[in-house]
Amino acid sequence: LFCGDKSYIEFLKDELISKKFKRNTEIIIKEESDISFSEFKGGIADYDLNSIIQQCTFTGLPDDNDDVSLKFVTLKPLTGGRSRSNVYRFDATLTNNNIDSVPAVLKISEIDNACKELMNYNKYVKWLLPYTWRVDILGTGFTKNLGGICYSFILSNKEDFDSLTYYIEIGDDKKIQSVYDSIFSIENQRWYQILSSEINISQRYMKRYFEGNCELEILNFRDNLQQFFKGISYDQNRIMIDGMEFPIPYDTLFGEPNSQEFNKCICHGDLNSNNIIVSKNGSILFIDFQDTGFGHVFEDFIAFESSIRLHYPLELDNALDYLKNEFCIDDKNKSLYNNSYKFHISNVRELAFKNFPNEKKANYFYGLAAFSLRLLRLNKLTDTQKIKVSSCLLSSLNLRDSLINKI
Secondary structure (H helix, E strand, O other), X not given: OEEOOEEHHHHHHHHHHHHHHOOOOOOEEOOXXXXXXXXXXXXXXXXXXXXXXXXXXXXXXXXXXXXXXXXXXXXXXXOOOOOOOEEEEEEEEEOOOOOEXXXXXXXXXXXXXXXXXXXXXXXXXXXXOOOOOOOOEEEEEEOOOEEEEEEEOOOOOOOOEEEHHHHHXXXXXXXXXXXXXXXXXXXXXXXXXXXXXXXXXXXXXXXXXXXXXXXXXXXXXHHHXXXXXXXXXXXXXXXXXXXXXXXOHHHHHHHOOOOOOEEEEEEOOOOOHHHEEEEOOOOEEEOOOOOXXXXXXXXXXXXXXXXXXXXXXXXXXXXXXXXXXXXXXXXXXXXXXXXXXXXXXXXXXXXXXXXXXXXXXXXXXXXXXXXXXXXXXXXXXXXXXXXXXXXXXXXXXXXXXXXXXXX
Protein backbone atom coordinates (compact mmCIF):
# COMPACT_ATOMS: atom_id res chain seq x y z
CA LEU A 1 0.00 0.00 0.00
CA PHE A 2 1.21 3.50 -0.85
CA CYS A 3 0.08 6.97 0.27
CA GLY A 4 1.44 9.35 -2.34
CA ASP A 5 5.10 8.42 -2.88
CA LYS A 6 5.45 6.74 0.54
CA SER A 7 4.64 3.27 1.70
CA TYR A 8 1.84 3.00 4.22
CA ILE A 9 4.38 2.15 6.97
CA GLU A 10 6.43 5.25 6.14
CA PHE A 11 3.27 7.34 6.04
CA LEU A 12 2.20 6.13 9.49
CA LYS A 13 5.66 6.78 10.92
CA ASP A 14 6.46 10.14 9.31
CA GLU A 15 3.08 11.77 8.87
CA LEU A 16 0.86 10.44 11.61
CA ILE A 17 3.21 9.56 14.47
CA SER A 18 6.02 12.12 14.15
CA LYS A 19 3.96 15.09 13.01
CA LYS A 20 0.63 14.48 14.66
CA PHE A 21 1.85 13.15 17.99
CA LYS A 22 5.14 15.08 18.05
CA ARG A 23 7.26 12.28 19.39
CA ASN A 24 10.66 10.87 18.63
CA THR A 25 9.59 7.24 18.45
CA GLU A 26 13.15 6.06 17.75
CA ILE A 27 14.56 7.16 21.11
CA ILE A 28 15.76 4.44 23.51
CA ILE A 29 16.54 4.70 27.25
CA LYS A 30 19.85 2.96 27.86
CA GLU A 31 19.89 0.03 30.26
CA GLU A 32 22.53 1.62 32.51
CA SER A 33 20.11 4.42 33.38
CA ASP A 34 19.24 4.75 37.07
CA ILE A 35 15.49 5.33 36.99
CA SER A 36 14.33 3.13 39.85
CA PHE A 37 13.64 5.95 42.34
CA SER A 38 10.50 8.05 42.33
CA GLU A 39 8.83 10.61 44.57
CA PHE A 40 5.48 9.96 42.92
CA LYS A 41 2.94 7.65 44.46
CA GLY A 42 3.16 4.36 42.62
CA GLY A 43 6.24 5.46 40.67
CA ILE A 44 6.49 6.63 37.08
CA ALA A 45 5.07 4.11 34.63
CA ASP A 46 7.35 3.06 31.77
CA TYR A 47 4.81 4.41 29.32
CA ASP A 48 4.76 7.85 30.95
CA LEU A 49 8.55 8.07 31.11
CA ASN A 50 9.03 6.94 27.52
CA SER A 51 6.32 9.26 26.26
CA ILE A 52 7.80 12.29 28.05
CA ILE A 53 11.29 11.56 26.68
CA GLN A 54 9.94 11.00 23.17
CA GLN A 55 8.22 14.39 23.29
CA CYS A 56 11.20 16.20 24.85
CA THR A 57 13.58 14.94 22.17
CA PHE A 58 11.28 15.57 19.20
CA THR A 59 12.86 18.01 16.73
CA GLY A 60 10.08 18.29 14.19
CA LEU A 61 12.48 17.30 11.42
CA PRO A 62 12.84 14.02 9.53
CA ASP A 63 15.88 11.92 10.31
CA ASP A 64 17.46 12.45 6.90
CA ASN A 65 20.82 13.26 8.48
CA ASP A 66 21.53 10.28 10.67
CA ASP A 67 24.68 11.85 12.13
CA VAL A 68 22.73 14.32 14.26
CA SER A 69 19.71 12.21 15.14
CA LEU A 70 19.07 11.59 18.84
CA LYS A 71 18.99 7.85 19.39
CA PHE A 72 19.72 7.09 23.04
CA VAL A 73 19.36 8.80 26.42
CA THR A 74 20.84 7.96 29.81
CA LEU A 75 19.10 9.09 33.01
CA LYS A 76 20.77 9.42 36.39
CA PRO A 77 19.12 11.08 39.43
CA LEU A 78 20.83 14.20 40.73
CA THR A 79 21.72 14.50 44.39
CA GLY A 80 18.82 15.64 46.50
CA GLY A 81 15.33 14.29 46.88
CA ARG A 82 13.04 16.40 49.02
CA SER A 83 11.64 18.01 45.91
CA ARG A 84 8.09 17.41 44.70
CA SER A 85 9.65 16.28 41.41
CA ASN A 86 12.14 13.80 39.98
CA VAL A 87 15.28 15.45 38.62
CA TYR A 88 17.69 13.55 36.37
CA ARG A 89 20.92 14.22 34.61
CA PHE A 90 19.93 13.68 30.98
CA ASP A 91 22.68 12.56 28.57
CA ALA A 92 21.66 12.22 24.92
CA THR A 93 23.66 10.18 22.42
CA LEU A 94 23.63 10.98 18.71
CA THR A 95 23.90 8.46 15.92
CA ASN A 96 27.42 9.75 15.32
CA ASN A 97 29.23 9.10 18.59
CA ASN A 98 31.88 11.70 17.71
CA ILE A 99 29.34 14.50 18.02
CA ASP A 100 28.42 15.58 21.54
CA SER A 101 25.01 16.88 22.52
CA VAL A 102 24.67 19.56 25.19
CA PRO A 103 24.42 18.38 28.82
CA ALA A 104 20.86 18.50 30.08
CA VAL A 105 18.63 18.12 33.11
CA LEU A 106 15.20 16.46 32.93
CA LYS A 107 12.62 17.38 35.54
CA ILE A 108 9.38 15.39 35.85
CA SER A 109 6.54 16.76 38.00
CA GLU A 110 2.84 16.40 38.48
CA ILE A 111 1.21 18.00 35.48
CA ASP A 112 -0.21 21.08 37.23
CA ASN A 113 3.20 21.90 38.69
CA ALA A 114 4.92 21.38 35.34
CA CYS A 115 2.47 23.75 33.62
CA LYS A 116 2.97 26.34 36.36
CA GLU A 117 6.74 26.05 35.99
CA LEU A 118 6.53 26.67 32.24
CA MET A 119 4.35 29.72 32.81
CA ASN A 120 6.76 31.15 35.41
CA TYR A 121 9.74 30.44 33.17
CA ASN A 122 8.22 32.50 30.37
CA LYS A 123 7.09 35.27 32.71
CA TYR A 124 10.03 35.69 35.09
CA VAL A 125 13.03 33.71 33.86
CA LYS A 126 13.40 34.13 30.11
CA TRP A 127 13.82 37.90 30.16
CA LEU A 128 14.89 38.67 33.73
CA LEU A 129 17.34 36.01 34.95
CA PRO A 130 20.99 36.62 33.91
CA TYR A 131 21.92 34.25 31.10
CA THR A 132 24.82 32.76 33.06
CA TRP A 133 22.30 31.16 35.45
CA ARG A 134 19.41 30.74 33.06
CA VAL A 135 18.54 27.37 31.59
CA ASP A 136 17.13 27.02 28.10
CA ILE A 137 14.23 24.67 27.52
CA LEU A 138 15.23 21.93 25.07
CA GLY A 139 11.85 20.26 25.08
CA THR A 140 8.73 19.42 27.02
CA GLY A 141 6.49 16.39 27.32
CA PHE A 142 3.16 15.67 28.95
CA THR A 143 1.06 12.64 29.82
CA LYS A 144 -2.28 12.50 31.58
CA ASN A 145 -0.84 13.14 35.05
CA LEU A 146 2.81 14.15 34.57
CA GLY A 147 4.82 16.81 32.80
CA GLY A 148 8.49 16.82 31.89
CA ILE A 149 10.79 19.77 31.11
CA CYS A 150 14.25 19.21 29.65
CA TYR A 151 16.68 22.02 30.46
CA SER A 152 20.08 22.57 28.86
CA PHE A 153 23.25 23.16 30.83
CA ILE A 154 25.20 24.83 28.05
CA LEU A 155 27.96 26.44 30.15
CA SER A 156 29.34 23.31 31.79
CA ASN A 157 31.90 22.83 28.98
CA LYS A 158 31.56 19.04 29.16
CA GLU A 159 32.42 19.10 32.86
CA ASP A 160 30.56 16.84 35.25
CA PHE A 161 27.82 18.47 37.31
CA ASP A 162 25.56 17.82 40.26
CA SER A 163 23.24 19.71 42.57
CA LEU A 164 24.76 22.07 45.14
CA THR A 165 23.50 19.65 47.80
CA TYR A 166 26.30 17.27 46.84
CA TYR A 167 28.99 19.92 47.41
CA ILE A 168 27.44 20.95 50.74
CA GLU A 169 27.30 17.33 51.92
CA ILE A 170 31.01 16.80 51.24
CA GLY A 171 31.88 20.17 52.84
CA ASP A 172 33.43 21.72 49.71
CA ASP A 173 33.80 25.19 51.24
CA LYS A 174 35.29 26.87 48.15
CA LYS A 175 32.48 25.64 45.91
CA ILE A 176 29.77 26.61 48.41
CA GLN A 177 31.14 30.12 48.85
CA SER A 178 31.65 30.66 45.13
CA VAL A 179 27.99 29.85 44.52
CA TYR A 180 26.46 32.24 47.05
CA ASP A 181 29.00 34.97 46.29
CA SER A 182 27.91 34.76 42.66
CA ILE A 183 24.15 34.41 42.86
CA PHE A 184 23.71 36.94 45.68
CA SER A 185 26.18 39.50 44.33
CA ILE A 186 24.47 42.88 44.12
CA GLU A 187 26.10 43.53 40.72
CA ASN A 188 24.51 40.41 39.21
CA GLN A 189 20.93 41.02 40.27
CA ARG A 190 17.94 41.56 38.00
CA TRP A 191 15.10 39.95 39.90
CA TYR A 192 15.83 41.76 43.14
CA GLN A 193 15.74 45.24 41.59
CA ILE A 194 11.95 45.35 41.28
CA LEU A 195 10.69 46.28 44.74
CA SER A 196 7.28 46.98 46.21
CA SER A 197 5.92 47.02 49.75
CA GLU A 198 3.15 45.07 51.43
CA ILE A 199 1.69 44.89 54.92
CA ASN A 200 1.06 41.89 57.18
CA ILE A 201 4.09 39.63 56.94
CA SER A 202 2.37 36.94 59.02
CA GLN A 203 -0.41 36.62 56.46
CA ARG A 204 2.19 36.31 53.72
CA TYR A 205 4.00 33.41 55.37
CA MET A 206 0.88 31.65 56.61
CA LYS A 207 -0.53 31.63 53.09
CA ARG A 208 2.82 30.88 51.44
CA TYR A 209 3.91 27.92 53.55
CA PHE A 210 0.93 26.60 55.49
CA GLU A 211 -2.15 27.37 53.42
CA GLY A 212 -3.85 28.75 56.53
CA ASN A 213 -3.07 25.84 58.90
CA CYS A 214 0.20 24.85 60.58
CA GLU A 215 -1.13 22.54 63.32
CA LEU A 216 0.84 19.54 62.01
CA GLU A 217 4.11 21.48 62.00
CA ILE A 218 3.50 22.75 65.54
CA LEU A 219 2.91 19.16 66.73
CA ASN A 220 6.09 18.00 64.97
CA PHE A 221 8.02 20.83 66.62
CA ARG A 222 6.76 19.93 70.11
CA ASP A 223 7.51 16.24 69.51
CA ASN A 224 11.07 17.09 68.46
CA LEU A 225 11.67 19.20 71.57
CA GLN A 226 10.36 16.47 73.87
CA GLN A 227 12.41 13.80 72.08
CA PHE A 228 15.76 15.55 71.82
CA PHE A 229 16.00 18.25 74.51
CA LYS A 230 16.36 17.33 78.16
CA GLY A 231 14.78 19.34 80.98
CA ILE A 232 12.33 21.20 78.75
CA SER A 233 9.27 22.88 80.25
CA TYR A 234 6.41 25.06 79.06
CA ASP A 235 3.99 27.62 80.34
CA GLN A 236 1.40 29.66 78.45
CA ASN A 237 3.88 32.20 77.14
CA ARG A 238 7.26 30.56 76.82
CA ILE A 239 9.46 27.48 76.44
CA MET A 240 12.32 26.90 78.90
CA ILE A 241 15.41 24.88 77.99
CA ASP A 242 18.49 24.77 80.22
CA GLY A 243 17.74 28.17 81.74
CA MET A 244 17.03 29.78 78.36
CA GLU A 245 13.60 31.17 77.51
CA PHE A 246 11.96 31.10 74.09
CA PRO A 247 8.61 32.37 72.82
CA ILE A 248 5.89 29.97 71.69
CA PRO A 249 6.33 29.65 67.86
CA TYR A 250 2.69 29.80 66.83
CA ASP A 251 1.88 32.74 69.11
CA THR A 252 4.86 34.73 67.87
CA LEU A 253 4.41 33.95 64.19
CA PHE A 254 0.66 33.72 63.72
CA GLY A 255 -1.10 33.97 67.08
CA GLU A 256 -2.04 37.61 66.76
CA PRO A 257 -2.32 39.99 63.80
CA ASN A 258 1.13 41.09 62.65
CA SER A 259 0.83 44.08 60.39
CA GLN A 260 4.59 44.45 60.03
CA GLU A 261 5.31 45.94 56.61
CA PHE A 262 7.75 44.09 54.37
CA ASN A 263 9.26 44.49 50.90
CA LYS A 264 8.77 42.03 48.10
CA CYS A 265 10.53 41.38 44.80
CA ILE A 266 10.77 38.63 42.21
CA CYS A 267 12.31 35.58 43.89
CA HIS A 268 13.17 32.11 42.69
CA GLY A 269 10.78 30.96 45.41
CA ASP A 270 12.49 27.68 46.33
CA LEU A 271 16.22 28.35 46.11
CA ASN A 272 17.30 25.32 48.08
CA SER A 273 20.49 23.51 47.12
CA ASN A 274 18.64 20.79 45.18
CA ASN A 275 17.53 23.45 42.69
CA ILE A 276 21.01 24.87 42.06
CA ILE A 277 23.05 22.84 39.59
CA VAL A 278 26.83 23.32 39.67
CA SER A 279 29.50 21.97 37.33
CA LYS A 280 33.07 21.23 38.29
CA ASN A 281 34.25 24.26 36.33
CA GLY A 282 32.03 26.53 38.46
CA SER A 283 29.10 27.13 36.11
CA ILE A 284 25.77 27.56 37.89
CA LEU A 285 22.17 27.29 36.85
CA PHE A 286 18.78 27.33 38.54
CA ILE A 287 16.00 24.82 37.99
CA ASP A 288 12.47 24.44 39.39
CA PHE A 289 10.47 27.61 38.83
CA GLN A 290 7.15 26.36 40.20
CA ASP A 291 7.20 28.98 42.99
CA THR A 292 8.94 31.79 41.11
CA GLY A 293 7.23 35.16 41.44
CA PHE A 294 6.89 38.05 43.86
CA GLY A 295 7.76 37.17 47.45
CA HIS A 296 9.43 38.48 50.58
CA VAL A 297 12.86 39.85 49.63
CA PHE A 298 14.66 37.48 52.02
CA GLU A 299 13.01 34.23 50.87
CA ASP A 300 15.82 33.04 48.57
CA PHE A 301 18.49 33.75 51.18
CA ILE A 302 16.52 31.91 53.85
CA ALA A 303 16.07 28.83 51.64
CA PHE A 304 19.78 28.84 50.79
CA GLU A 305 20.86 29.20 54.43
CA SER A 306 18.53 26.39 55.42
CA SER A 307 20.12 24.06 52.86
CA ILE A 308 23.51 24.64 54.43
CA ARG A 309 21.99 23.88 57.83
CA LEU A 310 20.39 20.66 56.60
CA HIS A 311 23.26 19.23 54.60
CA TYR A 312 26.58 20.62 55.85
CA PRO A 313 28.45 17.96 57.88
CA LEU A 314 28.19 18.94 61.54
CA GLU A 315 28.00 16.32 64.28
CA LEU A 316 27.73 17.60 67.87
CA ASP A 317 27.25 15.68 71.10
CA ASN A 318 23.68 16.64 71.94
CA ALA A 319 20.72 18.84 71.02
CA LEU A 320 21.71 21.57 73.46
CA ASP A 321 25.04 22.01 71.66
CA TYR A 322 23.19 22.51 68.38
CA LEU A 323 20.98 25.11 70.02
CA LYS A 324 23.96 27.01 71.44
CA ASN A 325 25.59 26.68 68.05
CA GLU A 326 22.76 28.65 66.44
CA PHE A 327 23.20 31.56 68.84
CA CYS A 328 26.88 31.85 67.87
CA ILE A 329 26.27 32.43 64.16
CA ASP A 330 25.66 36.18 64.46
CA ASP A 331 27.95 36.73 67.41
CA LYS A 332 31.48 37.43 66.16
CA ASN A 333 32.86 37.30 69.69
CA LYS A 334 31.88 33.67 70.28
CA SER A 335 33.66 30.63 68.96
CA LEU A 336 31.69 27.94 67.17
CA TYR A 337 31.97 24.18 66.99
CA ASN A 338 32.47 24.41 63.22
CA ASN A 339 33.75 27.74 61.95
CA SER A 340 32.99 26.88 58.30
CA TYR A 341 29.35 26.22 59.17
CA LYS A 342 29.15 29.61 60.89
CA PHE A 343 31.12 31.29 58.10
CA HIS A 344 28.74 30.24 55.32
CA ILE A 345 25.45 30.97 57.09
CA SER A 346 26.71 34.29 58.42
CA ASN A 347 27.90 35.29 54.92
CA VAL A 348 24.52 34.49 53.37
CA ARG A 349 22.79 36.67 55.97
CA GLU A 350 25.22 39.54 55.37
CA LEU A 351 24.57 39.32 51.62
CA ALA A 352 20.82 39.46 52.32
CA PHE A 353 21.20 42.62 54.37
CA LYS A 354 23.50 44.20 51.75
CA ASN A 355 21.02 43.50 48.96
CA PHE A 356 18.12 44.94 50.96
CA PRO A 357 19.51 47.48 53.46
CA ASN A 358 16.09 49.06 53.99
CA GLU A 359 14.35 45.84 54.96
CA LYS A 360 14.12 45.26 58.72
CA LYS A 361 16.51 42.55 59.89
CA ALA A 362 13.79 41.30 62.23
CA ASN A 363 11.86 40.25 59.13
CA TYR A 364 14.73 37.96 58.13
CA PHE A 365 14.46 36.00 61.35
CA TYR A 366 10.68 36.03 61.17
CA GLY A 367 10.91 34.42 57.73
CA LEU A 368 13.63 32.00 58.87
CA ALA A 369 11.48 30.86 61.81
CA ALA A 370 8.46 30.33 59.54
CA PHE A 371 10.56 28.47 56.96
CA SER A 372 12.10 26.26 59.68
CA LEU A 373 8.64 25.43 60.99
CA ARG A 374 7.65 24.46 57.47
CA LEU A 375 10.68 22.16 57.09
CA LEU A 376 9.48 20.05 60.00
CA ARG A 377 6.76 18.59 57.80
CA LEU A 378 9.39 16.70 55.77
CA ASN A 379 9.29 12.99 56.50
CA LYS A 380 12.85 12.31 55.35
CA LEU A 381 14.62 14.47 57.90
CA THR A 382 17.21 12.65 59.98
CA ASP A 383 17.29 13.12 63.75
CA THR A 384 20.26 15.47 63.38
CA GLN A 385 18.39 17.54 60.80
CA LYS A 386 15.33 17.73 63.04
CA ILE A 387 17.50 19.02 65.89
CA LYS A 388 19.20 21.57 63.63
CA VAL A 389 15.90 22.89 62.28
CA SER A 390 14.23 23.04 65.70
CA SER A 391 17.27 24.85 67.14
CA CYS A 392 17.19 27.35 64.28
CA LEU A 393 13.49 27.97 64.86
CA LEU A 394 14.02 28.72 68.55
CA SER A 395 17.04 30.98 68.01
CA SER A 396 15.32 32.84 65.15
CA LEU A 397 12.36 33.68 67.36
CA ASN A 398 14.68 35.06 70.03
CA LEU A 399 16.73 37.04 67.52
CA ARG A 400 13.59 38.53 66.03
CA ASP A 401 12.26 39.57 69.44
CA SER A 402 15.58 41.10 70.47
CA LEU A 403 15.75 43.16 67.26
CA ILE A 404 12.18 44.39 67.70
CA ASN A 405 12.81 45.33 71.32
CA LYS A 406 15.81 47.43 70.28
CA ILE A 407 13.63 49.61 68.06
